[in-house]
Amino acid sequence: MRDLFNHFLAYAVVCFVMNIKKLAPIPGPPVKPNELERVAALNSYNILDTAQESDFDELTELASAICQTPIALISLVDTNRQWFKARKGIPVAETPKEFSFCAHAIASTDPMLIVPDASKDARFSSNPLVTGDPHITFYAGVPLVDEQGFGLGSLCVIDNKVRNLSETQVQALKILAKQVIGRLALRRRVLDQNTLNNRLFESNQELIESEARFRSLVLQAPVGICIIRAKDLLIQDVNDLYLALIGKTRPAIENKSIWDAVPELAATYAPIVQEVIRSGIAFSEKEHELLLQRMQIREVVIVDFFYEPIRDVTGVVHSIMIIAIDVTEKVKATRKIQEVEERVRLAVKAAAIGTYDLEFDTGILISSDRFNEIFDMGSFGQWADYLAKIHPEDMAIRDAAHQLALKTGHLFYELRIIRSDNAVHWIRITGQYYFKENKVTRVLGTAIDITEFKRLQEIKDEFISVASHELKTPVTSLKASLQLLDSIKHDPFADIHIKLIEQASRSTNKMALLLDDLLNSSRLSDGKITLDKRFFFIADLFNSCCEQVALEGKHELIITADKSLQLFADEKRIEQVIVNFLNNVIKYAPASKEIELVAIRENNKVRISVTDKGPGIQEDKIPFLFDRYYKVQNEGQNYSGLGLGLYISSEIIKAHKGTIGVESELGKGSKFWFALPAD
Secondary structure, eight states: OHHHHHHHHHHHHHHHHHHHHTOOOOOOOOOOTTHHHHHHHHHTTOOTTOOOOHHHHHHHHHHHHHHTOSEEEEEEEOSSEEEEEEEESOSOSEEEGGGOHHHHHHHSSSSOEEESOGGGOTTTTTOHHHHSTTOOOEEEEEEEEOTTSOEEEEEEEEESSOOOOOHHHHHHHHHHHHHHHHHHHHHHHHHOGGGHHHHHHHHHHHHHHHHHHHHHHHHHOSSEEEEEETTTOBEEEEOHHHHHHHTOOHHHHTTOBHHHHSGGGHHHHHHHHHHHHHHOOOEEEEEEEEEEEETTEEEEEEEEEEEEEEEOTTSOEEEEEEEEEEOHHHHHHHHHHHHHHHHHHHHHHHTTOEEEEEETTTOOEEEOHHHHHHTTOSSOOOHHHHHTTBOGGGHHHHHHHHHHHHHHSEEEEEEEEEOTTSOEEEEEEEEEEEEETTEEEEEEEEEEEOHHHHHHHHHHHHHHHHHHHHHHHHHHHHHHHHHHHHHTTTSOOOHHHHHHHHHHHHHHHHHHHHHHHHHHHHHHHHTOOOOOEEEEEHHHHHHHHHHHSOOTTSOEEEEEEOTTOEEEEEHHHHHHHHHHHHHHHHHHOTTOOEEEEEEEEETTEEEEEEEEOSSOOOGGGGGGTTSTTOOOOOTTOOOOSOSOHHHHHHHHHHHTTOEEEEEEETTTEEEEEEEEEOO
C-alpha cells in the first residue's frame, strides 16, 4: 500500500507540473472496439492486485538477464492503469494507462513493439516516464495474448539508453511471453471453483509442463545458463552452452556442486555466490578473464556473467541462476579493430596527413594537429579562418570542387594557401560528403601539403622539355649530316666528307652521353647499379680524367695527389664523378683560369675535391644541386644538359658508403668534393 500511495503522490505531482507548464497532452494509446470485452477477459483471471509470485518474478529476472536490461516487467493493462504482476528495476506497482507503453503494444497488430529511442518517438517523447524517472529510452514488449485473442498486457524489457535486441533475444523474449501466458492460464484454472479437483490435477500437470518448458528454455537459451541450489550449491540444471564454456561434459558434473565441477574458480567466486545468497542482490561482471581447465587444457576465456538470485514465494533465495556469455571472440575482434585504428593513426601520422571533421550546419570544425600545422594555425579555429588562408586566385577551384561533391559525394581539389610568413604552399584536400534528406550535414576528409611534390613535378616537366630539346639538337645535326652525305655519295671523296662524318660522330657521341645519363639515372633509382671495386692509384686516375676533359688551353689544371695514395673502389665510377666535376667547371665557370684537383687522406677517409675560381653558386640553390633533373640557371644564361650529372655522382658516392658536398661563395668560386673510406 505504501508503494501505491507513493505512486499516486508522484502522479499527482506530475499532473500538477503539467498543468503549471501548460504542456501539450500526452498522446494516449489507441483503443480497439472490443476494449470492454478485453478488460472483462483480464478480470476473469483474478490476478490484478495479487501478491508477488516467484514464477512470474523469475521470468522477469530471466528476461532482464537475457536482454541485458535493468528493467523487466509483466504488465497487465486495466481500464485506467497498467499494473505490474512482476517487476525488476522499478519500485512502483502501477502507472496510469495514459503513460503506458504496453497499452500501445497490445493495441498494435504486430507481434512485438520495439522502441529504440522513446525521446524521438512522437507517441512517447513527452511521456513523464521518458522525461522523468525511470527515464525510459528503449522499450521492447511482447503482447500477452490469451486463447481468446485478447491482449491482457505485455512482457517488456526497458533500458535508459538507445539500443536494440538481437534476433536471438527477440525469440527468447517471445518464448518467455508464452511462459507468462501459460502461468496466467494456470492460475485461472486453479481458481475455478466449479472444477476444483480437476483444476488441481490440471494445475499440477501444468506446473510440471511449465517446469519442463522452463527447463527446456534453460537448455535452449542462447547464453550459457547453470542453475544451482542455494542450500548446497548442487547443480540442478545446465545447458550445453554453459558446459561448452567450462569445458565439461554433462556426466562429469551430474550430482556435483558447482565448485566440484569447476574447482579452479572456487577460490575467487565462492565468496561472491555466498554473498548473493545471503543478500539476495545480483552480481555481474563484464569482459572478465577466466582461467579454465577445459578438456585438460588451461585456457583464458573472456566472459560476461551474472549471478541472479531466484526466490520462492516467501522471498527466500532458493536457487542461483548463473548466466555466462562467452565474449572472447568479440573482445578479440574489438582489440583487433583498436589495433587497426592505431595502425591507421600511425600511418596517417607517418604520411603527414591532416584530418578534419566539419559540421555544415554549425560550421564546427574538429581538426588534427597536422591539419592545423598545414594551414599554419596555432590551434583549433573556425572554418572561416582556414578559408581565409586560400590564395584568392584559387577560390574558384575550391568552389567548383564543392559543387561537384554535392553531386558525387566525393571531394577532391588542389590549391594554394598563403601562410603567415607569406610563403605559398600547395595543398591537396579530399573529403566525403554525408547527406541527410538531400542536405549536406557533415564532411570528413584529409589534407596534405604537396608543395614539394609540385616542385618536383615542375622539375620533371622542365626536364622533359630540356631532354627533348637536348636530344633534338644532335639528332637534327646528325640528320642534316647524313642527308648531305647521301646527296654527295656518288662524288669523289673530298674534305666535305670528313667534316660531315666528324659532325655526325660528334652528334652521335652527344646523344650517347645523354642516353647514358638517363640510363644511369634509371639504374641508380632502381638500385640496379653494380660496383666493380679494386685497388688503384689516385694519381693515375687523375691523369686519365684530364685526358677526357677538353680544356682547350683555356684552363690550367693544378693536381695535388700523393702518387702512393690508393683507393679501393670502382675506378670507372669514381672517374665518372671527377670528370663530371671538371666538366661543370668548364661549363659554369669558363673564366676560371685555374682548376685545382686535390686528393688527400684525412684519418680513415680519402677526400677528393675540384675547386674553381668562378662566379660561385647562390646559397638558396646549393641544397638542390644533387637532386635529379635540377639545373642551375643564371640570369641571362641557358646551359645545356639534363640536370643528371651531379645526381648520378651523388648516387655513385652513396653506393660506395661515402659522402659528397659542395662549398661555394659568390664571387670567389666553388669546391665540389667527396670522401670515401680509405680501406
